[in-house]
Amino acid sequence: MTAYGGLQLSVYGTLAKARILNNVFYNGAVQTSSILLNLLLMPYITRILGKDALGINSFGQAIVGYFVLLGNLGITIYGAKVIAECRDDKNRKQQKFAECVTYQFFFNVIAILLYNSWVIFQGDYIYFLFNIIILTSMTDLSWAYTGMERFDLIAVRNLVIKFVGTLLIFLFVKQHEDLSLFIIIQQGVLLISNVVFWLELDKLEIVPRFSSLTLSLKNIFNPAISVFIPSVFTSLYLSLNKVMLGYLSSIDEVAIYDYPNRLVRIGITFIGILGTVMMPRLAYLHHNQSKQEYQNKTKDLFRYSLLISVPAFFLLELVALPLCDIFFSETFEGADMVIKIVAPTLITSGLSLYVIYVSLNKMKTFLNCVAIGALVSLVLNILLMPHYGAIGAAISLLATEMVVHILLLYYLRSIYSLRWLLHYLFKIIAICTSIYVLLVIVLGDILSLLEMCLAIFSYGILYGLCFLLYLRKM
Structure with a gap:
């Protein structure tokens, strides 16, 4: 490669990185x-x-x-x-x-x-x-x-x-x-x-x-x-969870399932910002056969998503009850359990695997995975919703998300080495679990707004320290 060609690639990489950061900001x-x-x-x-x-x-x-x-x-x-x-x-x-x-x-x-x-x-x-x-x-x-x-x-x-x-x-x-x-x-x-x-x-x-x-x-x-x-x-x-819940249970249960789930979806939307802005960039890199740059961007996507989604999941588990007291009336009984059950989807959805499969033109594989997930969802909905209502819908959603994303990661292994991803994920989970257990022991049941604010502040400080000491170096 000539010096001029190397300079072109360097300038291109710098401009691309600046554009991604700009898009993330917006x-x-x-x-x-x-x-x-x-x-x-x-x-x-x-x-x-x-x-x-x-x-x-x-x-x-x-x-x-x-x-x-x-x-x-x-x-x-x-x-x-x-x-x-x-x-x-x-x-x-x-x-x-x-x-x-x-x-x-x-x-x-x-x-x-x-x-x-x-x-x-x-x-x-x-x-x-x-x-x-x-x-x-x-x-x-x-x-x-x-x-x-x-x-x-x-x-x-x-x-x-x-x-x-x-x-x-x-x-x-x-x-x-x-x-x-x-x-x-x-x-x-x-x-x-x-x-x-x-x-x-x-x-x-x-x-x-x-x-x-x-x-x-x-x-x-x-x-x-x-x-x-x-x-x-x-x-x-x-969406079918809400439709089937309306027919198999009641319209009331649809609200009890949907609105707590929306709180979790807010977090998923925020975490998914990077995946959204990187989709056209990944598609462009794959189309132009920039394999190494594509893999680097994919690794960045996984790293930053997990750094946010894993602690967000544990924090949501910690403060689900006072959160529901703030956002819902007393008629939304069981809303805190819905949040706790669906909270792990912050991690699975945050990986933005759909974006990666679209950019790689691997939609047939993606289709096979989500088809299996749809079948799992349908069966679980029929079994759980008539008896457990909103809680049953939440369990069905979590189980389906886990099945689909495990399959997606499995099929992605032939394109991208997942050893680093799993090692990074387990390390963050270990750190966040330790912080969660420590706060449960120290703070006990978190019921009030003041206790919730204290838990969030304490969690943020402890996770920030762990990031500076361990995670930043990975």
């Missing part, structure tokens, strides 16, 4: 703001609307989620991936964008027709309001901005809609009967905000236009469906 700002606003809003809506109304909201969102999957039919991941791969070719990028948008609109129209058929069959017309979610999905262009790594534009848009939506809910949702208004505000601001994506396409050097439907289906359907099918199976054990 995503971190959005997710942190989103987390804070959700934490602020959750105690209010759980007490104002109650578990009955929130159960309807969770059930409706779970049902419409399947029609959104059909409407997107893999375009969210495929679109981001294909735009990332051809972002240096302006003409090809424009062509692929037009094909993706046409594909997206076509299948979302079908989804709207099918969803409204279900609403008519169901006979409860409050579910008509969830059409807003499908319309939002139809006009969402975040995949294009993700592919171009323009997370700054996504961040500004998401920050604004989060603040506006939260403010409107506090101003207008005042009583149990305001569920319809809550749904309209919560989903409507997302739909309106999609205008921003369309108006700023020039910043991506893209013109908003459609292509031939026949051409779009011909070029996109097969590769997109390979991404769509795994997402269906994944949703079977993420």
Whole structure:
């Protein structure tokens, strides 16, 4: 390699690293703001609307989620991936964008027709309001901005809609009967905000236009469906739990399962920031056959995810009860157990294995794993939900996540050496377990807000010391 070529690689690596850090910052700002606003809003809506109304909201969102999957039919991941791969070719990028948008609109129209058929069959017309979610999905262009790594534009848009939506809910949702208004505000601001994506396409050097439907289906359907099918199976054990819980148990149990689980999902979302911003970078590196750089970035992804997710899991186990007292009313009985059961999913989901499989074009293997997980989820739901309600749903989710991620790691061993990963994971678990046991012995049962704050502070100090002394050197 010439000196000039080496300099080019060095400059490229520096710029790529700077862009990743920049994207992490923007995503971190959005997710942190989103987390804070959700934490602020959750105690209010759980007490104002109650578990009955929130159960309807969770059930409706779970049902419409399947029609959104059909409407997107893999375009969210495929679109981001294909735009990332051809972002240096302006003409090809424009062509692929037009094909993706046409594909997206076509299948979302079908989804709207099918969803409204279900609403008519169901006979409860409050579910008509969830059409807003499908319309939002139809006009969402975040995949294009993700592919171009323009997370700054996504961040500004998401920050604004989060603040506006939260403010409107506090101003207008005042009583149990305001569920319809809550749904309209919560989903409507997302739909309106999609205008921003369309108006700023020039910043991506893209013109908003459609292509031939026949051409779009011909070029996109097969590769997109390979991404769509795994997402269906994944949703079977993420969203289907709420759907089956509504039918096999009660709408109340849906709320008791869903809203504590949302607290855990907030943590998963925050931990998954790095995976989100690195997906286009990993796809780009794999496409350009930069094997060593790809493996380095993957190792960084695992390291930083585990450094956050493992201590977050143990901390959540420690403070689950006072956390539920803060965020939920006394009618949410058993919410703390739901949190404790699903908390380990912070670690599994935080690994962002889906991102790695997508970037490697190993979707067939991923599909096999999630199909097994979906089957496990279905069987456990039928066995547990009629007897244990929300607790049964939580057990089913945890078991399914463990099965799927063990399989994913097993099949990844032929591509990436997992010895380092397992050694690193076990070391962090050993350290966090020691801190957890020490705090349980010293503090005893953590029941009050003051005790919770003391536990969080103590845990943070002890983990920080362990990081400086041991983990930082690995």
